[in-house]
Amino acid sequence: MPIATLHHLSELDATTWDALLPERQPFLRHAFLSALEDSGSVGGQSGWQAAHQLWLDERQRPLAAMPAYVKRHSYGEYVFDHGWADACRRAGIAYYPKLLGAVPFSPVSGPRLLGDPLAAGHLLDALSESLERQGLSSLHINFTDPAADELLRGREGWLERLGCQYHWRNRGYRDFQDFLDGLSSRKRKQIRKEREQVAGHGIAFDWREGGQLDEAEWDFVYRCYANTYRVRGQSPYLTRAFFGLLAERMPQAIRVVLARQGGRPVAMAFSLVGGDSLYGRYWGCLAEFDRLHFETCFYQGMEQAIAQGLQRFDAGAQGEHKLIRGFEPVLTRSWHYLCHGGLRAAVADFLEQERLGVQGYAEEARGLLPYRQG
Structure with a gap:
């Protein structure tokens, strides 16, 4: 054969x-x-x-x-x-x-x-x-x-x-407020409140492409990723070397958002972009803040998709909590x-x-x- x-x-x-x-x-x-x-x-x-x-x-x-x-x-x-x-x-x-x-x-x-x-x-x-x-x-x-x-x-x-996942669709939004305007009043207020809670902690966000992170920042990205497994008593699937090799071989596809408090990084979300889609893959934090996960993994990705003119945001496999934030069920x-x-x-x-x-x-x-x- x-x-x-x-x-x-x-x-x-x-x-x-x-x-x-x-x-x-x-x-x-x-x-x-x-x-x-x-x-x-x-x-x-x-x-x-x-x-x-x-x-x-x-x-x-x-x-x-x-x-x-x-x-x-x-x-x-x-x-x-x-x-x-x-x-x-x-x-x-x-x-x-x-x-x-x-x-x-x-x-x-x-x-x-x-x-x-x-x-x-x-x-x-x-x-x-x-x-x-x-x-x-x-x-x-x-x-x-x-x-x-x-x-x-x-x-x-x-x-x-x-199976069933949840994906967010960009309906030609001008900005995040345009997205919010299409929601029911109660859900719109809930999302605003979540974002205000994170902002109240003095946390700001910094988006980078793969070639814009130095080795110390990649070390931080990996510590955050690995910590999501270790807090559950599991070993991470990916090695630190994987992130380094990916940054060398396809940096233009990588998007990382760093969450900083007072200039100090406290969390990150790692995504890849391809075609008309943003793919949220890995997240992690080294300090716990209320609603930080939703902001870093969902709302930041939505804003990035809108700003880049991307049509779809796939933020990961699971999570019914995505529904009330606008992610639609997809078979x-x-x-x-x-x-x-x-x-x-x-x-x-x-x-x-x-x-x-x-x-x-x-x-x-x-x-x-x-x-x-x-």
């Missing part, structure tokens, strides 16, 4: 990989994925082993690709299949290792099957047929775009799963090919019930949005 597996993205030059990308989303770029590998954030003992899949032509040039990882756990994926793995353990079925098509630690929908659609379809079929021979229980593709959905929908053995999709027939049947039944619940929830959530009617 004309398939190649890359165990490190450095085996393929950046120009060839990036030429397969259909859009300017930063998470799929060679610079981002290789920074994860070169920094030790994936690989080693992380449970993420790079196994990027390529479909090659007769001259060994890639026609299609899928960023992929052999996984020995389900952490850092944000499509939760721990229950499936636990059921397998109790039934004596091996669930790990599995193959995952995704961007590590990044629950952002986008292209997952890159390059020529026909070749991508061949790649899918060849992979699903070879899983058991490779000692893999399953293939999962998370946070797909409509092009991948079209390829996967109706393909034998593939199961679709829905996400993932796809799952399970080799074990009994497991596949059980999961298919579960997903059918879950799908109705997710769709109903998203519809109900729309009723909680703060926008004025009409």
Whole structure:
């Protein structure tokens, strides 16, 4: 079969990989994925082993690709299949290792099957047929775009799963006040009060691009990021080296807002920009202030999107509290090919019930949005 597996993205030059990308989303770029590998954030003992899949032509040039990882756990994926793995353990079925098509630690929908659609379809079929021979229980593709959905929908053995996130949409606002004017009176007052509370602490905000931070500021960014995990007794997924490599390889895509009190940094939010979207990724603080999270992670990002003329702000995977601040429910999709027939049947039944619940929830959530009617 004309398939190649890359165990490190450095085996393929950046120009060839990036030429397969259909859009300017930063998470799929060679610079981002290789920074994860070169920094030790994936690989080693992380449970993420790079196994990027390529479909090659007769001259060994890639026609299609899928960023992929052999996984020995389900952490850092944000499509939760721990229950499936636990059921397998109790039934004596091996669930790990599995193959995952995704961007590590990044629950952002986008292209997952890159390059020529026909070749991508061949790649899918060849992979699903070879899983058991490779000692893999399953293939999962998370946070797909409509092009991948079209390829996967109706393909034998593939199961679709829905999720729900919250994204903010820029409706051509002139400024933040213009956004507030479109809200109900009660919600408008609530947001103003939250912002006034933060301002009352004497906190000011400073936006930077990736090339504008020095090493001491990057150290601060990482301490904040790591602290969000350590306060919960967990280890951070990303290493300090990842941030340094990303600042070298794609500084123009990085946006960091620093929250300062009396000139001293106390919190930060790290985002990436690509196409017409701002992607809020990581946040952290070294001092606690009431409502600082909402200001740093949400309102600052909204203002930045308006100022830069960006159409969408994806501030992260979870958080119903986003609804009352204007973030709208958006359905996400993932796809799952399970080799074990009994497991596949059980999961298919579960997903059918879950799908109705997710769709109903998203519809109900729309009723909680703060926008004025009409």
